[in-house]
Amino acid sequence: ALQMFEQAIKIDPNFALAQALLSGVYTNTRQSALAPEWSRKAFELRDRVSERERCFISWRYYRDALQAVDQGLELARAWTTAYPREPFAFNSLGWAAMGLGQYQQAVEPLRESMRLDPKFIPPYSNLTATLTALNQFDEARRVLEDARAAGVDHIALRQEAYVLAFIANDTEGMARERD
DSSP, X not given: OHHHHHHHHHHOTTOHXXXXXXXXXXXXXXXXXXXXXXXXXXXXXXXXXXXXXXXXHHHHIIIIISOXXXXXXXXXXXXXXXXXXXXXXXXXXXXXXXXXXXXXXXHHHHHHHHHHOTTOHHHHHHHHHHHHHTTOHHHHHHHHHHHHHXXXXXXXHHHHHHHHHHHTTOHHHHHHHHO
């Protein structure tokens, strides 16, 4: 994805959404030091995009450049109201609540994101982490089972499964997820 977004930006340096998406890819691939520059550039161009894209661009800016989770939470609330069928908005709302330690408030938006798009990976991982933080380990395992049943597999889900196996002192489970 990095190369595709970089190429798109090379072709059109004012492609705000590609810049915001590039910021997200950098963040999600643990290259977060590279993300703020792209989310800032996208944010500067936000007046050239649709309202829906503006929400996404603003989210990346609040999250990646400002690291202002509280502002991200307010944005995500407005975003879910304006776009009630947008799974990314609900995942963002859940992530922001989780980031502020409001774990119980994170559960429903993350579940709604999964309901809206059962193949969207982030809410599965975020909900598993949230439920783990709430010491609801059986429910967290069920979320991972639901992901597998939906054909969703990703390293982030394997990492969450490893943590749950570690908590349960399940060395076989830890080895399975590590492998």
